[in-house]
Amino acid sequence: MYVTFGERNVLAGRLQPDDSGRAVASFGYDDRYLADPDAYPLDPELPLVPGELRPGPGRPTFGVFADSSPDGWGWSLIRHAELARAEDEGAEPDPVGVLDVLTGVRDDLRQGALRYGRGDEGPFLADVTSAPPGLEDLPGLLEIAARFEQDAVGYADVELLVRAGASIGGWRPKVHFADAAGRAAIAKFPKVGWDAWDVMTWEKVAHDLARAAGISLPDSELVEVGDAHVFIVTRFDRQSSIRLGYASARTMLNAVPGEQRSYLEIADVIEERSPDAAADLAELWRRVAFSVLISNTDDHLRNHGFLHRGGGSWALSPAFDLNPNPASGPKHLSTAIDLTDTAASIDTLMSVAGRFGLDASAALSVLAEVTHAVAGWPDAALACGLQQEDLDAMEPAFEHPEADRARALTADLLGDLA
DSSP states (O other), rough: EEEETTTEEEOEEEEEEEETSSSSSEEOHHHHHHHHHTOOBBBTBBOOOOSEOOOOOTTOOOOHHHHTTTOOHHHHHHHHHHHHHHHHOOOOOOOOHHHHHHHHHOOOOSSEEOBBSSSSOBBBBTTTSSSOOOOHHHHHHHHHHHHHHHOOOHHHHHHHHHHTTTTTTSSSSSEEEEESOOOEEEEEOTTTTTOOOOHHHHHHHHHHHHHHTTOOOOOOOEEEEEEEEEEEEOOEETTTTTTTTTTEHHHEEEEEEETOBBBBHHHHHHHHHOTHHHHHHHHHHHHHHHHHHHTTOOOGGGGGGGEESSSOOEEEEEOOOOOOOOOSOOBOOBBBBSSSSSOOOOOHHHGGGGTTTTTHHHHHHHHHHHHHTTTTTTHHHHHOOOOOHHHHHHHHHHSHHHHHHHHTTTTHHHHHOO
């Protein structure tokens, strides 16, 4: 396993498969990495010490290696590719495990700064030389993805999707994409037969509102491909051709998949690791306020991340995967605002503001800015091409008792922002 430092690819250590060859039994740092002045611990479970280190009980790999692998969508593509290959060859399909997925996605599009090979000298595994798709390729890929969702594709088509999109996390159909400026980006597709509303357009609305609310975000755009909307967002783990180290909040908290944890625990990581903890803490609190006000309930630990900033420093990454949820009734976040309470509550949010470095006055000021920005949701939605009937259906995500509570608390400040 290699780590990229700018233009350098440094052999960091070796993964040892388990007896099945499909999970990680252990990892050991290379002595040269331990002696490298740029070396840093890759994961809380991987301190810079010699010898073999093993994943915790019930874990098939270390968190940082899972972060450089896909989850739902990518796993599904790779499993289906193996099934289709076996069917074409009249053979039994091989099982697909963690290492198959980790090493099977294309190297240049892998998330973060990790790379994999079978020896101390290259080549890197899955070192695909073909360019990522461009705008002209999206119609064909969108059509294949739609057929894939209906289980109506062959091996060749699945392989196209694997090369274009298997390295990306999340469950939604998506592919890597080179935008008009040549930057690495992700194109998210509608999920045929599943989406109850125009998810892609509403994610663009949420992005626009978040930017107005002062939240750090990658660039994004909404494009029409045939009669579908595709949401494109630039990758924040790349600076031109330079790979940036990345770790999810799940990894930084040493949590297991599906485990619910707290924003206070993410705040602890920021205090320990961030080169600008005060700014990152205030930013995280602003994001929680935004999630409460737009009913973004999919804020699980893998939807928060950190970028490596040298040594042991990790900064909060730009925000991503922000989606309003129009379900009626009280909302619950996937990550607790305090230590245990997942209720999307403005009062709970205000009660923990001090833990994020905000006194009562500063917290009210931030809340007013977010409340003012989110209040513009109808105009933002119409600007993205949505119709009044779409707004009526999504209204419960934005107009709810917690939004009323935020407006009441910040009434005096909102008048100054108008």
